[in-house]
Amino acid sequence: MTDADVEPNVPNDAPPAILFRLSYRADADHRSGYRPGDGRERIVASMRGWWELDPDEVRSLNIKYAVAFHRGVTRAVVEIDSWKWQHVPGSDHNVLDAGDVGFPYDDDGWRGRDDVRWCFNARMRKAQRTAEVPKYVEEAWIGQDGKRVPASMRDTIVAFWPVSPVDSPRDLVGKALELLGHGMLPRMHDVFELRYGDNRHYEMRKEHGIFRSDDRVPLHDPYVYIQVLMKEAEAATLEKVFTVTTRSTLEHLRDARNRWAHFDEIDAMQASQDVREMQMLLADLSATDEARRMAQIQRTLDLMVRPAPR
Numbered sequence: 001m002t003d004a005d006v007e008p009n010v011p012n013d014a015p016p017a018i019l020f021r022l023s024y025r026a027d028a029d030h031r032s033g034y035r036p037g038d039g040r041e042r043i044v045a046s047m048r049g050w051w052e053l054d055p056d057e058v059r060s061l062n063i064k065y066a067v068a069f070h071r072g073v074t075r076a077v078v079e080i081d082s083w084k085w086q087h088v089p090g091s092d093h094n095v096l097d098a099g100d101v102g103f104p105y106d107d108d109g110w111r112g113r114d115d116v117r118w119c120f121n122a123r124m125r126k127a128q129r130t131a132e133v134p135k136y137v138e139e140a141w142i143g144q145d146g147k148r149v150p151a152s153m154r155d156t157i158v159a160f161w162p163v164s165p166v167d168s169p170r171d172l173v174g175k176a177l178e179l180l181g182h183g184m185l186p187r188m189h190d191v192f193e194l195r196y197g198d199n200r201h202y203e204m205r206k207e208h209g210i211f212r213s214d215d216r217v218p219l220h221d222p223y224v225y226i227q228v229l230m231k232e233a234e235a236a237t238l239e240k241v242f243t244v245t246t247r248s249t250l251e252h253l254r255d256a257r258n259r260w261a262h263f264d265e266i267d268a269m270q271a272s273q274d275v276r277e278m279q280m281l282l283a284d285l286s287a288t289d290e291a292r293r294m295a296q297i298q299r300t301l302d303l304m305v306r307p308a309p310r
Contacts (some may be wrong), residue, residue: 008148009147009148009149009150010140010147010150011140013186014060014140015064015065015137015140016060016062016063016065016162017063017065017066017077017160018053018065018066018080018161018185019066019067019070019074019143019149019153019159019160019161020069020070020158020160021155021156022043022046022047022075023070024070025038025046031046031184032046033046034046034070038075040076043068043076044076044078044122046068047066047076047078048119048121050117050119051119052118052158053118053158055083057119058160059285062178063080064079064080065079065133065141066078066079066080066122067141067161069149069153069154071154072145072148072149072153072240073146073148074142074149075129075142075146077133077138077141078133079122079123079131079133079137080120080121080122080123081120081121081122081123081124082121083120084096084118084119084121085117085118091221105149111115168267169270169271169304170266172271172275172301173256173260174201175242175297176274176294176297177221177222177256179289179294180278180281180282180294182287182288182306183285183291184222184225184281184287187241187285187287188241190290191241222253222257223254223258223261226250226253226257230247230250230251238250241285242281242284243284244280244283245281245284249277249280252274253274253277256278268304268305269305270303271301272298272304275298275301277295279291302306
């Protein structure tokens with residue numbers, strides 16, 4: 001089936017859902033992805049995970065259903081029953097043989113880690129033990145041969161329906177800062193563990209005076225790493241970790257984070273400059289996935305800055 005064979009688009013009143021893009025599975029024995037001729041159970045098994053997302057955000061949007069799509073066309077829809085996490089460095093996205101993967105994560109150890117992914121369990125109907133959904137949901141999302149998703153979603157790995165309203169420049173800076181924290185975390189974690197050892201959270205606070213409380217250093221906030229790296233005592237660390245990033249870059253990013261945190265007004269031009277600096281820092285850290293996603297935010301801001309044609 002090609003895109004040309006699919007007539008209807010997803011209706012605007014389709015039930016709220018989270019959409020997962022399945023890539024082409026060239027190898028028939030590969031555990032994840034989509035291949036023409038796959039049955040519904042095979043598609044559902046592949047779509048369940050592992051995904052980089054926040055289940056709390058899914059719940060907050062009152063989303064009950066998950067939809068798999070390939071080449072812009074929906075292939076299966078199921079109801080979400082529960083979520084579970086797994087520490088999967090370097091894993092591809094699949095859960096065909098997933099069992100119980102562990103205990104729910106805690107904020108101290110896992111929140112903000114880019115190597116923690118989630119999968120969901122599909123709600124099963126007790127009588128048939130199948131992941132069926134109400135008929136109106138199946139019709140809205142799949143119909144006879146699948147429904148075409150909006151063009152803006154087709155290159156997105158994880159998307160939400162209904163489509164979120166356009167983000168403001170401030171919202172986009174917030175998303176960019178979160179990406180920056182995720183991208184800095186693995187490298188900075190290793191750097192400061194070598195310097196301070198197992199007691200690094202306490203020693204970082206003690207040496208650099210960043211926090212007055214006994215709270216642990218937030219793992220997802222780039223401010224922590226930026227503030228530490230800007231200290232004169234860390235000049236050697238800065239030189240060892242980065243090849244392009246300079247102290248002035250870190251100062252700019254610290255100010256950008258503070259403007260966002262203090263609810264200062266942020267226009268599209270300022271946001272574009274801030275995000276461009278973040279993207280360069282991520283590239284310097286070889287955080288390729290986060291840098292790629294940051295580029296998407298940059299493109300959105302560039303469209304806001306670019307004057308409309310007369």
